[in-house]
Amino acid sequence: MHQPDVRPATRGDVPRVVRTLVRAFADYPFTRHTISADDHVRRLERFNELFVSRIGLEHGRVWVADDGDAVAVWTTPDTAGAGDVFADLGPEFAEIAGDRAKASEEAEAAMAPHRPTDPVWFLGSVGVEPDRQGEGLGAAVIRPGVDEADRAGVPCFLETSDERNVRFYRRLGFEVTAEYTLPGGGPRTWAMRRHAGG
Known part of the structure; x- marks a missing residue:
């Protein structure tokens, strides 16, 4: 069986990984709900x-x-200043959402109570x-992110709006901590957490 070549991403990988993410998320329920259908692919490219x-x-x-055929993007407890960056990018994310900006805001508000407050x-x-x-x-x-979190003694967290992903993440040690439907006709969403050490 092919052993994937996994390595930290560089700036040079950005165009390739953006292409991968756009293809992977082309019909993802969450982004279809929160990003305008008008010029959806271009908007999804810019978001990613x-x-x-x-x-x-x-x-x-x-x-x-494998040089970008798969990508994983994490924030960590050491992520300094990301909150400021999210705030700075807020207007651009709203522009990307287009006529789905209200749905995007409502989705974020609905997800917030299910997100961890600990590192x-x-x-x-x-x-x-x-x-x-x-x-x-x-x-x-x-796996590299999970391994680093384990070494630091810190749990992992994720959200998915595709039920097929739940079983996949469970195999990696994640468990469902919340299941809810996003407002405004949004998709069913699962919050999942993996305790440090699995």
Whole structure:
């Protein structure tokens, strides 16, 4: 079986990983609900470019597998200043959301009570090229973040709006901590947490 080549991402990986994330999230219920259908692919590209380059690479951790066929973007307890960056990017994220800006705000408000208040490694985004899904790339690209969180004695957290992902994340040691439907006709969403050490 192919052993994925996993390494920390660099700035040079951004175009490739953005392409992977756009393909992986093309029909994802959450982004379809929170980002305008008008010019959706371009909006999704810009959102992922900002998230990877301004949040993940500058304030968190990003790993790629097989030169970008899979990517995992984390924020960590050491992420200093990410809150300010999210605030600075707020107007641009609202512009990206377009006519779904209100739905995006409502979704964030609905998710907030289910997010941890203690220090965690937060898996903000993970994507695998659609034609490579099922090859173990997703687990391989997530594993370095989980391992680092374990070494630090810190739990991991994520959110997903695709029920098929729940079983996948459970295999990595995550358990559902909340299940709820986003307002305004939004998708069912699961909050999941993995205790340090599995």
